[in-house]
Amino acid sequence: MLNVKRMKDVQLEEVRRLIVVDTRQRSRIGGFSQLLDRPEVEVHIYDHHPPSGDDFSGDLEVVEQRGANTTIMTRLLRQRGLEPSPEEATVMLLGIYEDTGSFTFPSTTPQDLEAASYLLALGADLKVVTEIMSREMTSEQVMFLNQMLENAERYNIHGLDILVTVASSEEYLQDAAFLVHKLRAMEMPDGLFALLRMGDRILLVARSKVDELDVSKVAMEFGGGGHPTAASATIKDMTLHEAKDKLLGLLPRIIKPKLVAKDMMTTPLKTISPVTTIKEAHQIMQRYGLGILPVTADGKFLGLVTWEDVEKGVLHGLGSRAVGDFMRRDVPKVNPDAPLFEVYEHIVSGNQRLLPVVRDGKLLGGITKSDLLRALYTMTPPLEPRGSGSKRRNVKALLEERLPGELLELLREMGKTADEMEMKAYLVGGFVRDLFLGRENLDLDVVIEGDGISFAEAMGEKLGVTPKVHKPMGTAILSFGDRFRIDVATARLEYYPQPASPPRVERSSLKMDLYRRDFTINTLAIDLNPSSFGELIDFFGGQRDLKEKVIRVLHGLSFVEDPSRIFRALRFESRFGFKLGRQTESLMKAAISSGFVDRLSGHRLFLELRLILKEEDPLKVLIRMEDFGLLKVFHPKLSLAPRIRKLLSRTAEVLNWYRLLFLPEEVDQSTVYLLSLTEELGEAERAELLERLRIQGTLRKRLTDERREAQKALWRLRPQMDRWAVFELLEPFCLEILLYLMVLCEGKERQRLLADFISRSRHLRPELKGRDLQALGIPPGPHYQQILRRLLQARVRGEVEGREGEIELVKREFMAKMAGKE
Numbered sequence: 001m002l003n004v005k006r007m008k009d010v011q012l013e014e015v016r017r018l019i020v021v022d023t024r025q026r027s028r029i030g031g032f033s034q035l036l037d038r039p040e041v042e043v044h045i046y047d048h049h050p051p052s053g054d055d056f057s058g059d060l061e062v063v064e065q066r067g068a069n070t071t072i073m074t075r076l077l078r079q080r081g082l083e084p085s086p087e088e089a090t091v092m093l094l095g096i097y098e099d100t101g102s103f104t105f106p107s108t109t110p111q112d113l114e115a116a117s118y119l120l121a122l123g124a125d126l127k128v129v130t131e132i133m134s135r136e137m138t139s140e141q142v143m144f145l146n147q148m149l150e151n152a153e154r155y156n157i158h159g160l161d162i163l164v165t166v167a168s169s170e171e172y173l174q175d176a177a178f179l180v181h182k183l184r185a186m187e188m189p190d191g192l193f194a195l196l197r198m199g200d201r202i203l204l205v206a207r208s209k210v211d212e213l214d215v216s217k218v219a220m221e222f223g224g225g226g227h228p229t230a231a232s233a234t235i236k237d238m239t240l241h242e243a244k245d246k247l248l249g250l251l252p253r254i255i256k257p258k259l260v261a262k263d264m265m266t267t268p269l270k271t272i273s274p275v276t277t278i279k280e281a282h283q284i285m286q287r288y289g290l291g292i293l294p295v296t297a298d299g300k301f302l303g304l305v306t307w308e309d310v311e312k313g314v315l316h317g318l319g320s321r322a323v324g325d326f327m328r329r330d331v332p333k334v335n336p337d338a339p340l341f342e343v344y345e346h347i348v349s350g351n352q353r354l355l356p357v358v359r360d361g362k363l364l365g366g367i368t369k370s371d372l373l374r375a376l377y378t379m380t381p382p383l384e385p386r387g388s389g390s391k392r393r394n395v396k397a398l399l400e401e402r403l404p405g406e407l408l409e410l411l412r413e414m415g416k417t418a419d420e421m422e423m424k425a426y427l428v429g430g431f432v433r434d435l436f437l438g439r440e441n442l443d444l445d446v447v448i449e450g451d452g453i454s455f456a457e458a459m460g461e462k463l464g465v466t467p468k469v470h471k472p473m474g475t476a477i478l479s480f481g482d483r484f485r486i487d488v489a490t491a492r493l494e495y496y497p498q499p500a501s502p503p504r505v506e507r508s509s510l511k512m513d514l515y516r517r518d519f520t521i522n523t524l525a526i527d528l529n530p531s532s533f534g535e536l537i538d539f540f541g542g543q544r545d546l547k548e549k550v551i552r553v554l555h556g557l558s559f560v561e562d563p564s565r566i567f568r569a570l571r572f573e574s575r576f577g578f579k580l581g582r583q584t585e586s587l588m589k590a591a592i593s594s595g596f597v598d599r600l601s602g603h604r605l606f607l608e609l610r611l612i613l614k615e616e617d618p619l620k621v622l623i624r625m626e627d628f629g630l631l632k633v634f635h636p637k638l639s640l641a642p643r644i645r646k647l648l649s650r651t652a653e654v655l656n657w658y659r660l661l662f663l664p665e666e667v668d669q670s671t672v673y674l675l676s677l678t679e680e681l682g683e684a685e686r687a688e689l690l691e692r693l694r695i696q697g698t699l700r701k702r703l704t705d706e707r708r709e710a711q712k713a714l715w716r717l718r719p720q721m722d723r724w725a726v727f728e729l730l731e732p733f734c735l736e737i738l739l740y741l742m743v744l745c746e747g748k749e750r751q752r753l754l755a756d757f758i759s760r761s762r763h764l765r766p767e768l769k770g771r772d773l774q775a776l777g778i779p780p781g782p783h784y785q786q787i788l789r790r791l792l793q794a795r796v797r798g799e800v801e802g803r804e805g806e807i808e809l810v811k812r813e814f815m816a817k818m819a820g821k822e
Helices: 030-037 069-079 086-100 110-121 126-133 139-151 176-187 215-221 240-254 278-288 307-315 340-349 369-377 396-402 405-420 430-437 452-463 510-515 542-548 564-576 582-593 602-613 618-627 642-659 669-677 683-693 697-716 723-730 735-744 748-759 770-775 783-797 802-821
Strands: 017-021 042-047 060-063 153-157 160-169 191-198 201-208 230-235 292-297 300-306 354-359 362-368 424-428 443-449 468-470 475-480 484-490 492-495 504-507 525-527
Touching: 017 030, 042 069, 069 086, 069 110, 086 110, 086 126, 139 160, 139 176, 139 191, 153 240, 160 176, 160 240, 176 191, 176 201, 191 215, 191 240, 201 215, 201 240, 215 230, 215 240, 278 292, 278 307, 292 354, 292 362, 300 307, 300 354, 340 354, 340 362, 340 369, 362 369, 396 405, 396 430, 405 424, 405 443, 405 452, 405 484, 424 430, 424 510, 430 443, 430 542, 443 452, 443 510, 452 468, 452 475, 452 484, 564 582, 564 602, 564 618, 602 618, 602 669, 602 683, 618 642, 642 669, 642 735, 669 697, 669 735, 683 697, 697 723, 697 735, 723 748, 723 783, 735 748, 770 783, 783 802
Parallel strands: 017 042, 042 060, 160 191, 300 362, 443 484
Antiparallel strands: 153 160, 191 201, 201 230, 292 300, 354 362, 424 443, 424 525, 468 475, 475 484, 492 504
16 A cells, blocks of 8 residues: 555655655664765655654654644645544544544644544544554553562652663563553653664653653663653663663753752741841740741841850840851752752751752752651652652642632732742632632632732732722732622731730741741632642641641630630631631630630720621530620620520521511611620620720611610510501611511511511502603602602502502692692
């Protein structure tokens, strides 16, 4: 069918055109390479591989990076209007399937799928393709694959799982790449290298599934080539042992380290200047809980000073001396691209507590033992079987599943913008927590390692949104109408000058930013930068506590520094069905008994109480508050007496009833619950509570005057009253007060009257307006109000229906009288 000749039978001096397909590397075309330097030979190239240093040029070049070279040929045939026969289309489709690993190789492109679709339309036979692609192995192939399995060795090189195997056969074996594919499917390494001796030559087949390993560069070192994910080479004049030694020597140089110093470091670091006194350094370390501080001048790294150094300095009366006189200058440091093993050597072998990361003398960040341990935790340990180590978790698929497409694209854009500005962007806080709990939450918090405000302004310019900026805290808000909002913050560190006081803020790193948060379940972060989009960062065991359903604080003084966290802990415990960790509960009780909650301002106490009353089941939280003696913080007489518990339970029922009416007016449930909670307090006690919580304005009026008037109205409400009398009695009150009356009300008839007013009567309005009355010939005047009020009364009583009914009433009761007067 094909006119194929051996190389030795080709008369090279007669060749005038050389057509090279599926490569453009001089070393891959053997003796034909001599034709490349002859000016009379026209060279045509059709290739789908990435460029390499061994490439030659041609008079005609069709070079496109595709998963299969056949994809290029298919496009060219379509452009020229040439249609392959069904048999030819089948062969071409087989080429695409083979080159793309049945569309599973990372090098596969959309154009490969389009070409396959076109060939199928021309009659390509998928049954034939399937039979050839899923062919059974011969006995020789089974034995050869078994040899590859027995000789396979795993290596951990820069954090990648690399499998290297060798096998020998005295005869040439067909489909070696097919056997490598089988081995790869069985072992699932990041990279696979098979050195297969067949007769007098060795075939190198290489595969990669990660960006850090470009196997085409490895193949080129052996005179071969290919794609970053799939490559091969034919090796001559070398034994298997020599080829393997060369391969293992090349891999550490060619593989990009999966983790380098800049990926592990904490940045920015808290630093001091060389003129800072030992006493000042001691105070800074105490304030931030630090054991070591870098010393810098104009950003240049000078040395380190430790807690032990400054403590001894203070004890020896040297507090007024500058740290520059005593700092440790000769300390090891690394550049930002230093590989993991170099960092490991310094910190573990050199027992270094903080390894500075420095470029051109400037301090970029630092790596601690915990940073190193976390990096090691994300990788498969060297020489361990698969499954024994933990890989870094990527939640990109979870984001794609849970988020609207528009919001997902916005997060990708934020990551790209952070990259462009040489910053790091992370999703943090409640959104990440709720993502794992399967709870809807479209209020997003993004932390920026860098300048959060300038980042928000750059995003605002791209999206046509004006950020709302708060410079003192380094925060900004990007609002997108009613759809969602994104809070952007500079990674910051907080410290509390005094217990229960507002924190002071300084710029810091992601790790320190997360460390200042309330509970471990709120410390998870998701990387948004393109190279690591979707990677989950868990410094403090948040995933574990979500799985175990436990609320834990991050450090022992958490409730002392911010006692309002006690209320949040109880809210989360109820909302998520979690439990307090044993130590967390103990720390909570200690903070309460020491009086730290009493130091909270009334405003902060009220904010926490209102959030509790907005929970799905406030009573559950209030019961826990009473267990811990927290209700007394608000007022000594505030308690969950039996009647109050009954009223709060009834409040939940009434609110659920109202929501099931699906009326447009939304209710502030916290106000209804607060009215019920304070029902047993006397007038003077309520006034004391309002002063304590600094409640003013409309809410204060509702809790006092309106409550009092509503209770009088409830006392006057009688079953025999008609709808209009009920309407006039209850009309002055807002929705929250009316629902409060439903809670208090006893007796089915009175409840029915209240329910009818809330669900029906209070929403009724006359259809006729003043302009309609004028159109009927009634001159404007004070009587308009009388007419409209009568129409409302008729609507409430059910005397009229619709516009026509109202017009008839106006004509009958008002226009006729007016005409009589005239």
